[in-house]
Amino acid sequence: MSTFKVEDWSQGPQLSELDPLPSPSDLEVQLDLVATALHPVVRSRASGQHYSARQLPHTVGVDGVGRTKDGDLVYFTTFSQSGGSFATQLTVPKANITPIPTALLHESREHAIDLVAENDLSDTNAAVKVAAGVNPAMASYMAIRTRTTALPKGFTALILGATSAAGRAAIHIARHLGAGKVFGLARNQGALDTLGLDRSIVLKDPAAETEFGDLRRVDLVLDFLYGEPVRAVFAALPPFRPIQYVQIGSLAGQSIDLPSALLRGKDVTLRGAGPGAWRFDQLQAELPGLLEAMVGLKGPETRTVRFEMVEEEWGKKEGRERLVFVGNGGK
Structure with missing residues (x-):
């Protein structure tokens, strides 16, 4: 052999x-x-x-x-x-x-x-x-099935890195597992427009200039990016709303500078998804x-x-x- x-x-x-x-x-x-x-x-x-x-x-x-x-x-x-x-x-x-x-x-x-x-x-x-x-489908499937708790019926998911192979799969997987709406963030507007998302968010450079719009109904964030974009996302998330954030990939960076005030001012639960999690x-x-x-x-x-x-x-x-x-x- x-x-x-x-x-x-x-x-x-x-x-x-x-x-x-x-x-x-x-x-x-x-x-x-x-x-x-x-x-x-x-x-x-x-x-x-x-x-x-x-x-x-x-x-x-x-x-x-x-x-x-x-x-x-x-x-x-x-x-x-x-x-x-x-x-x-x-x-x-x-x-x-x-x-x-x-x-x-x-x-x-x-x-x-x-x-x-x-x-x-x-x-x-x-x-x-x-x-x-x-x-690529396993990433979001295992994240939702094993690394979230009590998501509301018809939850809204925000996928960071939605045009990646795993991000594209996550759109289908999230809906299969009960998502009522799926938002996606990526740099390429044209690619986002082909994915059938309920909302497309174009990531700008620098990420802080991204126009996120209203994220008050987001329940779940599936993150395939990490790095600078995540800090901008956290700044845009609303206070007082329970949100589950699951870190899956690092297409935009291996580390993040996340001010403590951003965490203290949000009701966000952070988890990772991968072997070991x-x-x-x-x-x-x-x-x-x-x-x-x-x-x-x-x-x-x-x-x-x-x-x-x-x-x-x-x-x-x-x-x-x-x-x-x-x-x-x-x-």
Whole structure:
């Protein structure tokens, strides 16, 4: 079997040829890889820059779609200190797999993707959508499901970084989980206008010049930005209204200068969402619902290449498309 490993944090992943996997235990399942995606967190972990991966050697990847020996498509997670999903065959705990919903398979048959002819398009299309889409959708799904409490019925959500892949997914996820209105903040007015938001807020530079309008009905802030924009958002939030703020990403900065007076003058509860804020057993319990929530979600644009091209593709400049590596399990 083949896998891609990192032996030195300063180097990219390299192909390793290993002996065939031993037979799985009763608590494990062996999978043939169908698809696995190059998420930003995958790059971060593979360079030793993410708090969730500090151990070498490191097998690249955090999740993907595999095929069981019975032919079933399943989503799997390998989010551990050592990784990873970039392997032609994997042995994973049965607790770490989730069947692909029938509705998602049916939906995928309505679309076509550019893949090699021998792959079954209906299965592979579903696998690519799931491999590319679960990670960005997971961010907001886990934030709302595990890091908020007693949101009001028909709550209003404000998404910071709404045009990012995770931000776009958060619009759909928030509505799926009960949001009555969704506001979005980002720099690109044109991109915001395509997202079907109830209100678009254009982030200015400096952020303090942003025209936020009336935020008195906001109940939840999902933050994929952090940095300078968050200080401006806090200044614009109303006093006396209970608001839950969940920090998820750091597209605009790793730190923030937040005056204490802003916190004292707001009824805001601050939480983070990510491994460590939620537990992996919570993630596994939520995955069936997350996959069901992905029905109807457009998901990020994708570019698909063969699994063996990982080293060649790794050093290329990233575009807006989510790169998905396709294995032989799609046959």
